[in-house]
Amino acid sequence: MKKTWLLMSAALAMGVTTAQAEEVRVYNWSDYIDEELLTKFEEETGIDLIYDVFDSNEVLETKMLAGGSGYDVVVPSGTFLQRQITAGAFQPLDIAKLSNHGNMWDVIASRTAKYDPENAYSINYMWGTTGIGVNMGKVTEALGEDAPIDSLALIFDPANMEKLASCGVHILDAPAEIIPAALAYLGEDPDSHDPDVIAKAEPILTAIAPYVQKFHSSEYINALANGDICVAVGWSGDVLQARDRAVEADNGVEIAYNAAKEGSLMWFDQMAIPADAPNPDAAHKFLNFIMDEHNMAAASNYVYYANGNKASQAHLEEDVIGDPAIYPTEEALGTLYTTTPYPAKVQRVVTRLWTKVKSGT
């Protein structure tokens, strides 16, 4: 799917050079929208949409901080958004241009205000949790009926991982999410910025690293759906998309997603407009289009992520709004934690630890 999009955006880019029409460039996460919405936007506004995808907050941040990315709309997660706002990477939104702004959900807005005070720079696109996706058949085969599929012990206990290694385990290549998870497993504060506390995650992670087939942030959707791997530490909606693809393929693969009972990360992906966006006006139009209740509902129905749009909830399908893996119950919300950005020096400790875990040196 990603490849088709790259091709299509390349084709779009070529079309633009000949037509000289107004264009807007959007840089969003991979597998994160109903593609029909992109065509709909072009039809409604007459603006050419160039849609590129990424799968790592880190890569997005490198582009933002280098400046001159050429994008009009980007989608960083909360902590990264906060860092980039501090760096001056974004322009404040012009709420007057966003007639659909009233559709936003105050419950989520109050949470995202932690990263973007008063939500002056961003709107919530979607939110979710970082949890564990399992192939039920293969995991019960490896670990028995009482496999701890809703516990971090499944992936952080080397005894379990040793048995799972042969059927394949993928973990997100996202240090800012996996290190907090390891700390949560240890009963430490997942949002700790103390290098001594962060260091405690290292032995946990190095012990399981040999059993991890790959640290990657997007390949696991297809790998889970095809039955190539049996466990993925991934993002809620991605795992649910894998579940959906497996059902469609009717290949006997049964995927389940669980947030960890020890606590899972709750994250928010925010749409924002870079300070040097070439076409901020079209960017506002795109945000307003996304904030339309029907469009937002279509996106969530397609990618199985919860959104920050209250009005869209009336149009969500039952297997989205009614699924506690997507819209957690009040009680489940209590176990979710959020994180804040690491200061620069701590960031270096975190990334170094991560390199060490991945490369074994």
Next chain:
Amino acid sequence: MKRFGLISVPYFWLLALFLVPFLIVLKISLSDTALAIPPYTPTLDLSQGWAGFTEWWSGLDMENFTWLTQDDLYWKAYLSSLKIATISTILALLVGFPIAYGMSRAPDDWRPTLMMLIILPFWTSFLIRVYAWKAILSQEGLLNQFLMNIGLIGEPLTILNTNTAVYIGIVYTYLPFMVLPIYSALERLDESLLEAAEDLGCSRMTAFWLVTLPLAKQGIIAGSFLVFIPAMGEFVIPSLLGGSKTLMIGKVLWEEFFSNRDWPVASAVAVILLLILIIPIVLFQRNEEKQREAGK
């Protein structure tokens, strides 16, 4: 004056395309990482004139280079790159020399075709050719299917995501750079020298060692450098074909820049990499000069 103009062209080339970028990288390597655009501090603010310059100058330090020495990751990555580049060069030589030798001994009217066959793969994107190796080497790939069909192996071999795949990728990609210089050296070889050697009692084998090889030496050296230097800093091949255990400095550099967003450390790694590469380049240059003098 005219002469000066001619000489200044290569110098301008060197200045604009090597020295200036190098100084920019060096400058970043001496600064500190910061949460800003661009993500390092201090930046040179010339609008404040001399004061801006002195302020910038006083903000520079060697901290990032100290950081590199304190962490063995970087040395391991340099040494591992060195090892991978050396082994790849030797392998490319072992594969490339017979090819070049065969080409130079082929009938005259075959040579353009043979040359074409060596150059042809360059017409396809390098990235696509490396991706193709993924399809060949993977567990369900062509190679494993073939070996299993002919009954040579029972279980598929794990080649993709290991160093073996990286060697295959590098040797494949850079082979033409090894073949062409050796071919051009061998092509010039005067056959009567070999006849003379045989007349004087050399066996074919000894004539090869005593005549052909020394005369091909220049080509071998040039080819080896053309393979070794890019292989040392290679990033695409190890990231596509290698696993997480494949440690190469190009990959570390990418990680520092993109994943860690630490431009100063990434720049320091690049400066050291350049210094390490300058040594073989200088040796190469010396050798060329010596040869030229001997030629006179």
